[in-house]
Amino acid sequence: MSKEKVLIVGGGFAGLKAALLLSKDERFDITLLSNEIDFRYYPTLYHVATGGSRANASIPLRSFFIQNNNVKLKQGEAISLDRKAKTITTQDDQIYEYDTLVLALGVVTNYFNIPGLKELAFGVKSIKDIEKLKNHLHQQLIDDHKPDLNYVIVGAGPTGIELAGALPDYLKHLMKLHGIENRAIHIDLIEAGPRLLPRLPKDTAKAIKQRLQKKGIKIYLGQVVQGETANELTVNGKPIQSHTVIWTAGTANNPFFSQNGFVMSANHKVATDIFLQAEENIFVLGDNANTPYSGMAQTAVNDGEFLANNLIRRKDNKIMKSYVAKQPITVIPVGENWAAVVKGQIRIYGFLGWLLRQSADAIAFHDYQPWIQAGRQWLTYYGSEETCSVCLQSIGTLKTR
Numbered sequence: 001m002s003k004e005k006v007l008i009v010g011g012g013f014a015g016l017k018a019a020l021l022l023s024k025d026e027r028f029d030i031t032l033l034s035n036e037i038d039f040r041y042y043p044t045l046y047h048v049a050t051g052g053s054r055a056n057a058s059i060p061l062r063s064f065f066i067q068n069n070n071v072k073l074k075q076g077e078a079i080s081l082d083r084k085a086k087t088i089t090t091q092d093d094q095i096y097e098y099d100t101l102v103l104a105l106g107v108v109t110n111y112f113n114i115p116g117l118k119e120l121a122f123g124v125k126s127i128k129d130i131e132k133l134k135n136h137l138h139q140q141l142i143d144d145h146k147p148d149l150n151y152v153i154v155g156a157g158p159t160g161i162e163l164a165g166a167l168p169d170y171l172k173h174l175m176k177l178h179g180i181e182n183r184a185i186h187i188d189l190i191e192a193g194p195r196l197l198p199r200l201p202k203d204t205a206k207a208i209k210q211r212l213q214k215k216g217i218k219i220y221l222g223q224v225v226q227g228e229t230a231n232e233l234t235v236n237g238k239p240i241q242s243h244t245v246i247w248t249a250g251t252a253n254n255p256f257f258s259q260n261g262f263v264m265s266a267n268h269k270v271a272t273d274i275f276l277q278a279e280e281n282i283f284v285l286g287d288n289a290n291t292p293y294s295g296m297a298q299t300a301v302n303d304g305e306f307l308a309n310n311l312i313r314r315k316d317n318k319i320m321k322s323y324v325a326k327q328p329i330t331v332i333p334v335g336e337n338w339a340a341v342v343k344g345q346i347r348i349y350g351f352l353g354w355l356l357r358q359s360a361d362a363i364a365f366h367d368y369q370p371w372i373q374a375g376r377q378w379l380t381y382y383g384s385e386e387t388c389s390v391c392l393q394s395i396g397t398l399k400t401r
């Protein structure tokens with residue numbers, strides 16, 4: 001009997017989970033197509049941006065399939081879908097056939113057409129973004145021998161807050177490595193909405209606000225960014241001088257869906273049925289799908305697992321199960337040794353929250369790897385990585401003392 005060709009596009013939280021689970025069943029012929037060669041562990045990208053080891057947030061996709069040859073791993077950017085021929089074509093004109101198509105492409109950054117942002121602002125959504133930001137932070141200290149007048153983070157969602165929480169200590173550390181005397185560092189967190197973290201309870205937003213303020217972060221709410229030039233950011237009509245603007249304030253669904261005629265819901269996510277099916281034999285998962293908790297890694301993992309189990313049920317001639325959204329736990333670290341944890345009515349702040357966050361990372365890695373490998377991956381959190389020659393020299397000198 002010929003195998004069912006399952007083409008999974010997107011090697012992120014949802015796509016990788018589905019591929020790993022389906023690969024255990026010989027009745028499927030699985031291809032995992034992704035435009036990047038790595039799996040990005042987004043929750044620790046802020047940590048990599050502030051001196052952590054790159055390995056902590058970027059894991060080669062092939063490492064998940066070393067002892068698993070039931071998945072063909074391919075690199076390429078899917079650009080078009082031919083529903084009649086049942087194929088996906090990539091930017092480099094490769095054509096992939098499918099019987100069942102799974103789309104889990106994640107979201108892209110949205111600059112809302114604000115002048116200058118796309119060209120000038122830094123991001124924290126990919127390893128490339130982070131390397132660019134880190135190079136800039138170092139180069140500025142080399143060129144000016146002092147920190148920027150203002151470091152501006154736009155967006156007080158989890159990503160902006162995590163970065164804001166870790167940035168002061170990192171910048172102080174860098175100044176030390178660069179031999180710059182201790183000077184005041186100005187970090188602004190700018191948010192268009194009336195409060196931090198609108199999707200989380202008010203008391204959590206308050207606790208996080210206090211923690212950020214204790215770390216010296218200035219928070220500006222109700223402030224709308226209007227444009228960026230090489231030297232300043234315009235916010236509510238007023239300029240803020242800065243060469244370091246980090247944009248974390250907007251995402252949009254992957255353009256693949258609008259470009260390929262998918263039916264979208266009002267919030268610009270792809271409309272699906274109770275099986276996460278957008279069209280016959282085309283399933284959409286994770287950040288792309290219009291589910292109640294779309295936009296979180298745990299949801300994407302659940303979606304990947306849900307779909308794999310359902311495809312196996314269908315193969316066994318069993319009725320597929322209906323999708324049940326699971327409320328994820330939110331964990332937001334703010335600087336070392338402090339995190340806020342929210343699940344329903346439960347709130348935990350401080351060091352215990354931090355320990356829970358560390359355990360959550362270990363469990364998340366184990367979602368994809370056996371415990372020994374996941375443990376090694378988790379330990380990479382404690383590694384650091386600098387490529388700047390001044391820092392490397394300082395670190396070398398400190399070690400030989």
Ligand SMILES: Cc1cc2nc3c(=O)[nH]c(=O)nc-3n(C[C@H](O)[C@H](O)[C@H](O)COP(=O)(O)OP(=O)(O)OC[C@H]3O[C@@H](n4cnc5c(N)ncnc54)[C@H](O)[C@@H]3O)c2cc1C
Binds near residue numbers: 043
């Ligand atoms: C900085 C940051 C921090 C976050 N922190 C947390 C957190 O702490 N907790 C939490 O629950 N959630 C967090 N999230 C959200 C979480 O990462 C996402 O919800 C999750 O990654 C969604 O999984 P996904 O599989 O839908 O998409 P992704 O994990 O983004 O995977 C999409 C994959 O598709 C690939 N791809 C994209 N376009 C194409 C194409 N055209 N062709 C081929 N491949 C393509 C991408 O390279 C990627 O590998 C964070 C997000 C960001 C940006």
